[in-house]
Amino acid sequence: MTAAALRLPSARTARGELILPGSKSISNRVLLLAALAQGATRLEGLLDSADTRVMLAALRQLGVSIDSVGPTQVEIRGEAPFAVRQAALFLGNAGTAFRPLTAVLALMGGDYQLSGVPRMHERPIGDLVDALTALGADIQYLGEQGYPPLAIHAGAIKGGGAIRVKGSVSSQFLTALLVAAPLLAGVAHKAVAIEVEGELISKPYIAITLNLMARFGVAVQREGWKRFTIPAGAFYRSPGTLAIEGDASSASYFMALGAIGGGPVRIQGVGSQSIQGDMAFADTLEEMGAVVTCHATAIEVSGVQVARGERLRAFDSDFNLIPDAAMTAAALALYADGPCTLRNIGSWRVKETDRIHAMHIELAKLGARVESGPDWIRVHPVAKDQWRAASIATYDDHRMAMCFSLAAFSPVPVTILDPECVGKTFPDYFAVFRRLVQS
Ligand SMILES: O=C(O)C1=C[C@@H](OP(=O)(O)O)[C@@H](O)[C@H](O)C1
Numbered sequence: 001m002t003a004a005a006l007r008l009p010s011a012r013t014a015r016g017e018l019i020l021p022g023s024k025s026i027s028n029r030v031l032l033l034a035a036l037a038q039g040a041t042r043l044e045g046l047l048d049s050a051d052t053r054v055m056l057a058a059l060r061q062l063g064v065s066i067d068s069v070g071p072t073q074v075e076i077r078g079e080a081p082f083a084v085r086q087a088a089l090f091l092g093n094a095g096t097a098f099r100p101l102t103a104v105l106a107l108m109g110g111d112y113q114l115s116g117v118p119r120m121h122e123r124p125i126g127d128l129v130d131a132l133t134a135l136g137a138d139i140q141y142l143g144e145q146g147y148p149p150l151a152i153h154a155g156a157i158k159g160g161g162a163i164r165v166k167g168s169v170s171s172q173f174l175t176a177l178l179v180a181a182p183l184l185a186g187v188a189h190k191a192v193a194i195e196v197e198g199e200l201i202s203k204p205y206i207a208i209t210l211n212l213m214a215r216f217g218v219a220v221q222r223e224g225w226k227r228f229t230i231p232a233g234a235f236y237r238s239p240g241t242l243a244i245e246g247d248a249s250s251a252s253y254f255m256a257l258g259a260i261g262g263g264p265v266r267i268q269g270v271g272s273q274s275i276q277g278d279m280a281f282a283d284t285l286e287e288m289g290a291v292v293t294c295h296a297t298a299i300e301v302s303g304v305q306v307a308r309g310e311r312l313r314a315f316d317s318d319f320n321l322i323p324d325a326a327m328t329a330a331a332l333a334l335y336a337d338g339p340c341t342l343r344n345i346g347s348w349r350v351k352e353t354d355r356i357h358a359m360h361i362e363l364a365k366l367g368a369r370v371e372s373g374p375d376w377i378r379v380h381p382v383a384k385d386q387w388r389a390a391s392i393a394t395y396d397d398h399r400m401a402m403c404f405s406l407a408a409f410s411p412v413p414v415t416i417l418d419p420e421c422v423g424k425t426f427p428d429y430f431a432v433f434r435r436l437v438q439s
């Protein structure tokens with residue numbers, strides 16, 4: 001079998017301990033915040049993956065001084081505006097790099113081109129570009145209207161009035177404006193208000209943004225999830241050293257392992273002190289019958305043994321707050337005692353792939369009956385004699401590969417195609433997975 005396919009081990013139990021890689025959402029935010037901040041920042045526990053590598057490479061290209069102390073430790077000397085006023089940046093498929101850099105560079109007054117992989121050019125950015133254009137930014141679409149790649153030129157940025165942004169397609173647009181706002185508030189010596197028009201999805205990611213901005217000296221005033229005010233004269237200053245916690249979305253796969261493989265699986269790097277919304281996946285697991293113990297910076301999960309015919313409890317829930325960990329719940333539905341429904345997950349359609357479509361097709365390959373609609377999916381569990389051996393396509397989506405690793409507990413052989421797509425956020429995923437499962 002080639003490296004383009006990985007036959008999953010036939011697993012009956014899962015137990016052991018692992019240390020999580022750093023959070024993608026926190027790593028890419030603090031890289032950018034440190035690059036904009038006065039003073040030197042040492043980041044510890046940085047995620048080393050494709051998404052953070054494109055951010056690091058972009059910042060270096062922009063003239064930011066970054067010393068690698070090790071693969072997960074860097075020292076950054078910030079400076080705003082960036083020294084390099086003209087650059088063509090390649091940002092892969094990293095939403096957490098593309099969206100915030102668009103906002104920051106649009107306010108900095110240089111000439112920049114931002115592009116990514118073909119899928120990134122199918123992921124919408126129009127709501128962010130509209131908000132920036134209304135502010136006076138000069139942004140052109142180089143391909144299809146509303147999508148990357150983008151050309152950014154020096155605009156005539158106006159102060160005054162609230163910035164309005166839609167939050168129904170991605171919360172990353174609001175995050176981008178929040179992160180960039182001090183560039184306005186600092187220069188204009190006026191408070192900057194950002195108002196969300198209509199619905200805001202994925203709210204816990206905004207909480208991460210606000211938490212980290214505060215660590216860099218900018219306290220944003222929040223009125224519900226509708227209006228955010230950045231005080232006049234706000235500017236980022238280095239917090240000195242900042243330790244990045246483990247990735248809670250990555251933790252979801254190992255929490256799931258404990259839930260279906262008996263456990264205990266002990267996950268180091270996130271716990272009750274975490275600032276990541278995906279920790280709420282623990283509540284879904286408890287609802288499904290797993291036992292979750294949360295420590296300050298670790299979490300332990302035990303559960304049923306699906307290989308002995310035991311089942312998890314079915315659920316019908318709204319997953320808007322945890323769209324990434326929700327994929328893990330969809331995979332766990334294979335082992336439930338009834339149909340499981342995931343609602344309010346329309347954003348799945350515009351992520352690394354159309355995840356509702358991809359999940360529907362691939363879960364069905366294993367023998368599950370699946371129904372789906374514009375923003376929901378229902379997965380019927382697979383009965384003992386209904387499992388079908390399958391090669392699972394991963395659609396260049398790291399989470400497809402990681403959540404389908406849970407099919408190792410099925411009674412049939414399962415192969416994951418193109419498993420190296422996990423490199424977006426977790427290059428060592430399958431090595432860690434193998435250490436935790438026993439046949
Ligand atoms: O801000 C972030 O770090 C993220 C926000 C979420 O995206 P949406 O807001 O587009 O749902 C999430 O899916 C993504 O993996 C990371």
Ligand SMILES: C=C(OP(=O)(O)O)C(=O)O
Binds near residue numbers: 093094096351352399
């Ligand atoms: C949606 C995701 O990534 P991005 O940060 O590129 O939006 C994800 O990691 O599931």
